[in-house]
Amino acid sequence: MxxxxxxxxxxxxxxxxxxxxxxxxxxxxxxxxxxxxxxxxxxxxxxxxxxxxxxxxxxxxxxxxxxxxxxxxxxLPYPGKTLVDVTPEMIQQGYTPLSVFQLAEEFFVSMNMSAMPPDFWQLSVLEQPPERHIHCQPSAWDFCNKHDYRIKMCAHADQKDLVTAHHEMAHVQYFLAYRNLPKVFRDGANPALVQLVG
Known part of the structure; x- marks a missing residue:
């Protein structure tokens, strides 16, 4: 095109x-x-x-x-061909769970979307805490106070979690865009549409 x-x-x-x-x-x-x-x-x-x-x-x-x-x-258009996996390059460049999310933020900011608010970086759980075990199903959270948005995910520096980090941060982008609307309008119009976010 x-x-x-x-x-x-x-x-x-x-x-x-x-x-x-x-x-x-x-x-x-x-x-x-x-x-x-x-x-x-x-x-x-x-x-x-x-x-x-x-x-x-x-x-x-x-x-x-x-x-x-x-x-x-x-x-798959070319069966037998290996799909690209950026994990080795991420390891070589020293990516961490934090830098995976920073890269996701850069992606959204590059499209004129919002940077993550300070509370996001202070309160999100982006990797397994060393002092305790937590359930690590990736999720994004809107605490409905117009400033506290978080992600809970035990990320690794690999391609799978790079994609998931972008997906979860896309949910936060929705939360940021909807923050000044009444609660009834903050959810997606259709659950299928919300799943397309990432």
Whole structure:
């Protein structure tokens, strides 16, 4: 796609901006969706995967169709080729759990989103505390006071946690964007949309 998604090229109301961005990415989305549909039809047969009906969520890799990582073996364009793993480079460059989150913050700030507030860095748990064991399921938290947002995650300096750190910090970006709205408007409009955040 030659046309840039830079905001400077987008004018009008917020809904018009969303429509404009969608029109720019729709051709790529359509091609990717068609590719996935074809590969699923090859794997499951035309009687289970229609040429035109919506794709059944349960064949996309999880029951809700939120993560398509489970269908990578079916859709990988170059089977047998090794996927890129940045973990060795992260280790060589001396990444730590803290620097993984600092990199995620840089990513969001580079798109003109908010930097994390001071409480985030002071109160988040970004790695397993040495003095006690905690349950480490990654999660993002909004304490609904307009300044206290946290992530609880026992991160490691590897590619998997690099992706997860960006995902969890994207939740915090939502919290920051919604902080001045009444509580009823702070949750995502649809749980499926919230899962697309990372």
């Amino acid at each position: 030659e046309e840039s998604l830079h905001m400077s090229k987008i004018h009008g109301t917020p809904s018009q901006e969303v429509d404009d961005v969608w029109e720019q990415i729709k051709p790529l989305y359509t091609l990717l969706h068609a590719y996935v549909r074809r590969r699923l039809r090859e794997a499951y047969g035309p009687e289970r995967i229609s040429r035109s009906a919506p794709l059944p969520a349960h064949v996309l890799g999880d029951m809700w169709g939120q993560s398509w990582s489970g269908i990578v073996p079916l859709t």
